[in-house]
Amino acid sequence: xxxxxxxxxxxxxxxxxxxxxxxxxxxxxxxxxxxxxxxxxxxxxxxxxxxxxxxxxxxxxxxxxxxxxxxxxxxxxxxxxxxxxxxxxxxxxxxxxxxxxxxxxxxxxxxxxxxxxxxxxxxxxxxxxxxxxxxxxxxxxxxxxxxxxxxxxxxxxxxxxxxxxxxxxxxxxxxxxxxxxxxxxxxxxxxxxxxxxxxxxxxxxxxxxxxxxxxxxxxxxxxxxxxxxxxxxxxxxxxxxxxxxxxxxxxxxxxxxxxxxxxxxxxxxxxxxxxxxxxxxxxxxxxxxxxxxxxxxxxxxxxxxxxxxxxxxxxxxxxxxxxxxxxxxxxxxxxxxxxxxxxxxxxxxxxxxxxxx
Amino acid sequence: xxxxxxxxxxxxxxxxxxxxxxxxxxxxxxxxxxxxxxxxxxxxxxxxxxxxxxxxxxxxxxxxxxxxxxxxxxxxxxxxxxxxxxxxxxxxxxxxxxxxxxxxxxxxxxxxxxxxxxxxxxxxxxxxxxxxxxxxxxxxxxxxxxxxxxxxxxxxxxxxxxxxxxxxxxxxxxxxxxxxxxxxxxxxxxxxxxxxxxxxxxxxxxxxxxxxxxxxxxxxxxxxxxxxxxxxxxxxxxxxxxxxxxxxxxxxxxxxxxxxxxxxxxxxxxxxxxxxxxxxxxxxxxxxxxxxx
Numbered sequence: 001x002x003x004x005x006x007x008x009x010x011x012x013x014x015x016x017x018x019x020x021x022x023x024x025x026x027x028x029x030x031x032x033x034x035x036x037x038x039x040x041x042x043x044x045x046x047x048x049x050x051x052x053x054x055x056x057x058x059x060x061x062x063x064x065x066x067x068x069x070x071x072x073x074x075x076x077x078x079x080x081x082x083x084x085x086x087x088x089x090x091x092x093x094x095x096x097x098x099x100x101x102x103x104x105x106x107x108x109x110x111x112x113x114x115x116x117x118x119x120x121x122x123x124x125x126x127x128x129x130x131x132x133x134x135x136x137x138x139x140x141x142x143x144x145x146x147x148x149x150x151x152x153x154x155x156x157x158x159x160x161x162x163x164x165x166x167x168x169x170x171x172x173x174x175x176x177x178x179x180x181x182x183x184x185x186x187x188x189x190x191x192x193x194x195x196x197x198x199x200x201x202x203x204x205x206x207x208x209x210x211x212x213x214x215x216x217x218x219x220x221x222x223x224x225x226x227x228x229x230x231x232x233x234x235x236x237x238x239x240x241x242x243x244x245x246x247x248x249x250x251x252x253x254x255x256x257x258x259x260x261x262x263x264x265x266x267x268x269x270x271x272x273x274x275x276x277x278x279x280x281x282x283x284x285x286x287x288x289x290x291x292x293x294x295x296x297x298x299x300x301x302x303x304x305x306x307x308x309x310x311x312x313x314x315x316x317x318x319x320x321x322x323x324x325x326x327x328x329x330x331x332x333x334x335x336x337x338x339x340x341x342x343x344x345x346x347x348x349x350x351x352x353x354x355x356x357x
Numbered sequence: 358x359x360x361x362x363x364x365x366x367x368x369x370x371x372x373x374x375x376x377x378x379x380x381x382x383x384x385x386x387x388x389x390x391x392x393x394x395x396x397x398x399x400x401x402x403x404x405x406x407x408x409x410x411x412x413x414x415x416x417x418x419x420x421x422x423x424x425x426x427x428x429x430x431x432x433x434x435x436x437x438x439x440x441x442x443x444x445x446x447x448x449x450x451x452x453x454x455x456x457x458x459x460x461x462x463x464x465x466x467x468x469x470x471x472x473x474x475x476x477x478x479x480x481x482x483x484x485x486x487x488x489x490x491x492x493x494x495x496x497x498x499x500x501x502x503x504x505x506x507x508x509x510x511x512x513x514x515x516x517x518x519x520x521x522x523x524x525x526x527x528x529x530x531x532x533x534x535x536x537x538x539x540x541x542x543x544x545x546x547x548x549x550x551x552x553x554x555x556x557x558x559x560x561x562x563x564x565x566x567x568x569x570x571x572x573x574x575x576x577x578x579x580x581x582x583x584x585x586x587x588x589x590x591x592x593x594x595x596x597x598x599x600x601x602x603x604x605x606x607x608x609x610x611x612x613x614x615x616x617x618x619x620x621x622x623x624x625x626x627x628x629x630x631x632x633x634x635x636x637x638x639x640x641x642x643x644x645x646x647x648x649x650x
Contacts, residue, residue: 052550072549073546074550084543089566090565099551099553100552103551
């Protein structure tokens, strides 16, 4: 087991495209770090740089105490689980697991022992003699995990390992990966574009955008205090409501109504964020945010209902209110909502960064 | 996965395959049956009288010692052509799969020889390797290498093998390159992470995954060496010197067209046909099973 350290890591492709820009990150020993972001944000590139599948054009990557920039993937003592599993189709499950050990000259008895142990752990013992094509998606996923485990590497790298599975299996495998990682205590870096997966798996969440790190922190901290408009919009579903507001006489207004919030000092316009579950019916009594909106559509999802509407006097400012249980509000109804001051986020319009509270 | 088209009209599928069946019947089965019929006949040199003789043409063939020599020559020639063209084109394809800069030019150049007619390919190589006018032959002579395909059977064999291999490399190259590109990159990356060096990756991952392509090409190359090299041999050595480069198919041509022994030539074609059918059947029956994965 080892920590992973990234210092000012850059990736510039031959064509001049900068895929990763100045990323610094500390992954503690035994921690599971999730890199999350939209496609093209550089998260997979960064993972592949840690793995040694992409060259590092700037900065330094260390695994444990070793600088690995110049090392081949095989020498970095890591194991990777690929999105398409990348199992060797012509080998049996046993051979798939044993391949990495044989390449490293591990004695036969030791190979048998480790493969059996991994197979037992992952419950793939009945399939050891089968070829990958005779396995289901979930079973293949387990074999891919097994191939990583038997090597007993310093770190696991996961590249969107669940995105080829159906929703139900994805939830199940997500929990299994989490439990397995806890049990083995192996330092892991996990890449996904699914914010739910990221939230539930991570010890430490790294939100990436356009090759740069937007925010690093424990998942709930990121959720509760997003560092930028991008993070606010990306983490959480349905996404946070974002409203552009003006300062008038020291108070914020948006659309045709007052938001009932004091304007931060020295700004004319500001972006106000509030999560759909923090909007409650009725007017604010005391310090907080008031929003008047007209309901346009209702989305019942069972345990809760999403009310989609728009801000008074600003049809283009769409808002979502999350209501527990069923809601009988018909579309077209105008409602007053409010949120507690602590649940309101303010962002700089120009930079998108969070304003100091 | 089952890939079956369902037709509601029972005549449409028949109509769709009819052209292919017709072509096969007219250009393959009809000549084949004619050859079998012809092989039972002996005709005089002027085509004035024909006699039905059952297997006499075959008996005559097998009593001639040099028919067996032709047979072993063919085996050697086919093995060399198939083995060399497959090996060289695989090597080139592996390199082309890697290279990034100028890959397009490199690939185009490698594909060109396939567009050259066999007889023209033969002439091209003759120009380079003919002992009296070839540039390479001249260079070899001045380097002290004794090279004379007009007199030396081994040299002549080398010559026809080189030209035949050169001609076939493009075709094999295209299939190998397509095969290599069909192997998921992540599988190779996984092997790299699993500690396999590039040679080991090639032999344990890439080569086995390429085996369906290789198997297909082995069959195609053997058939090529057996039949399609006629033009190369005819333009370069005419089967000589002293029949050192006479393959079965060249002999069919020589005896039938040049020697006007239609019956004997037909009997040879029939034997050749059985050899190729047999080889292909064996290949499909035994080797294809192993390449499955």
